[in-house]
Amino acid sequence: MNERRKWWALAAVGSGVLVSTIDGSIVNIALNTLVQAFGSNLNIVEWVVLGYLLTLACSLLIMGRLGDMYGKRRIYLIGFGLFTVASLLCATAPSITALIAFRVLQGIGAAMIQAVGPALLVTAFPAHERGLALGAIGSFVAAGILIGPALGGILLRYVGWEAIFFVNLPIGIIGWWLTIRAIAPDQTTRPGQRFDLVGAFLMAAALFFLLLGLTEGPIWGWRDARVIGLFVAALMGGVLFVFWELRYPQPMLQLRIFRRLAFSLNLLAALVLFLGISFNLLLTPLFFQLVYQFDLQRTGFMLMSLPIALSLTSPISGRLSDRFGSRVLTIAGLIVTGLALLGLSFSTPTTPLPQMVGFLVLLGIGVGLFQSPNNSTILGNAPPEALGVASGLLAVVRTVGQTGGIALAGAVWASQVFALNGAPVTPITAAPPTILAGGYDVAMRVAALIATLAIVPSLFGGRALQRQLVPVKQPVAD
Incomplete structure (x- = not known):
């Protein structure tokens, strides 16, 4: 029964991860439809x-901590129920304001699901099968990334935006x-636990200001006073958060968890x-549409190659x-990822399509090789009483990395396009395909360099893990 139960547990957690991942991308292509349906404008929609x-990003650590305090299964069930009810409310929203409010509610439910889901699997599967589960x-x-768009x-x-x-x-019901x-x-x-309300507020505020600044920076301009103000507020919130957590007796995030090098370095x-890899998320779809002149449907079909290889x-x-350890696999994954991004950087308007698709497949393989062993190492080195927080940290790192990477990719690509064109062009998509391809090439070389740099902390994290696994020699009795 226990053997079967762990696979049912995988199905339960997998369904939550799947539906919350789908919902993160499925709405993106509906923005123009929502503008027309509600008679609104794109800035609001x-x-x-x-x-x-x-x-979602600002709630992940909070939900992870609540899972550690009050039970991960309880938080997961509440999150799944909230997400499902919020989905119904979104589908029946009478106005764009109501839809945005219900999406915020949906984000809270998704944070509960994603924060404690991996931690539930760590406890449902034996340690020697943790990598398989993750x-x-x-x-x-x-699959969620693939299915969503x-x-x-x-x-x-064929149905309508409500669908x-x-x-x-x-x-959600299943x-x-x-x-x-x-x-x-x-x-x-454990009795006597208290939730760190101040720490939760400071952390959420710092993440909100950081992510909003990274998101709006390319639109408002990086020198805009609003963007600078957001980054200053994020820095102040982060400093105050660390200061508070070091002094609060029951902090939301035990900072000493980062002393475990295998955890923090990975x-x-x-x-x-x-x-x-976020460079690829932003720029490769643009390459297909603006350089190859593909329509949305054909672009989406080509982009499916990466998540299929990853899955x-x-x-x-x-x-x-689980069988051979994570160190070699994580390093190999990063090398393959770097080579795939470098291969994409040689793309031109005349590059054969199978070549680009091949490098996308290679990129999916590289990320797949790295991610599962790396996540297994991180969660395997988290204290049992902080598994929810560790799981939430993983999701926060993914969100911050993707948001920051997309902002950086846009800045690198735009600056290179302007340099090759000899002058700024508005909109940037109006530049000639050869110029756009030249900007893509430089940006993807920067991406390859960044991905390769991840080898350094991964290598030292692997060494730290290896030292932990070496048994301490007992003194020989006289």
Whole structure:
């Protein structure tokens, strides 16, 4: 029964990760439809996406801490229920303001799901199968990225915008039932615990200002007083958060967790990698549309190659890490990722399409090789009483890395396009395809360099883990 139960637990957590990942991308292609449906403008409708993502990112650590305090299964069930109810409210929203508010509610539910989901799997699977479980979750994430835009396009075309939210309801109900059936009830929590309300506020505020600044910087301009103010506020919030956490007796984030080098260095490696691969997330779709002149449907079809390769590689990599350790796999994954990004940087308007798709497949393999073993190392080195926070940190690192990487990619690409063109061009997409391709090439070389730099913390993190595993020699009795 226990053997079967862990697979049911994987299905329960996987369904939550899948539906929350789909919802992070499915709405992106509906923005113009929502503008017309509500008679609004794009600047307001963008908050349907932004409100969800900012709420999700700012709530992850809070939900991880609540999971550690009051039970991960309980938080997961509440989150799944909240997400499902919020989806129904989104589908029936009477105005754009109501839709944005319900998306914020949906983001809170998604944060509960994503923060404690991986931690639930760590406790449901034995330690020697942790990589396999987390690799399978990587496949669910890739499937969500793959399904979201394609499903959204079909529903928008044949049903209507409401369907992109209604589709969450059956998955939510099934996932909630699976969680009750498969996840063991929470053990009795330790009495006397207090939630760090001030620390939670400071952390959420710092993340909100940082991510909003990174998101709006390319639009408002990096020298805009509003952007500078957001970054200053984020820095002040971060400093105050650390100051408070060091002094509060029951902090939301035990900072001493970062003394475990295998934990903190591999977390840093993940951050650096997400910074690098985010260049591809932003620029490769633009290359297909502006340089190859593909329509949206054909572009989406070409981009499917990466998540397919990632979904196939992640469980294999996780299983291999259970048998042979994570160090070699993470380094190999980063090398393959760097080579794939470098290969993409040689693309021109005349580059054969199979060459680009091949490098996208290689990129998916590289990320799949790295991610499962790296996540297994991070969660395996977190204290049992802080698994929820560690799981939340993983999701925060992914979000911050992707947001920062997209902002950096846009800045590098734009500056290079302007330099090659000899003058700024407005809009930038009006530049000749050869100029746009030249900017893409330079940006992807920067991405390859960033991804390769992740080898340094990953290598030292692997060494720290190896030292932890060396048994201490006992003195020989006389």
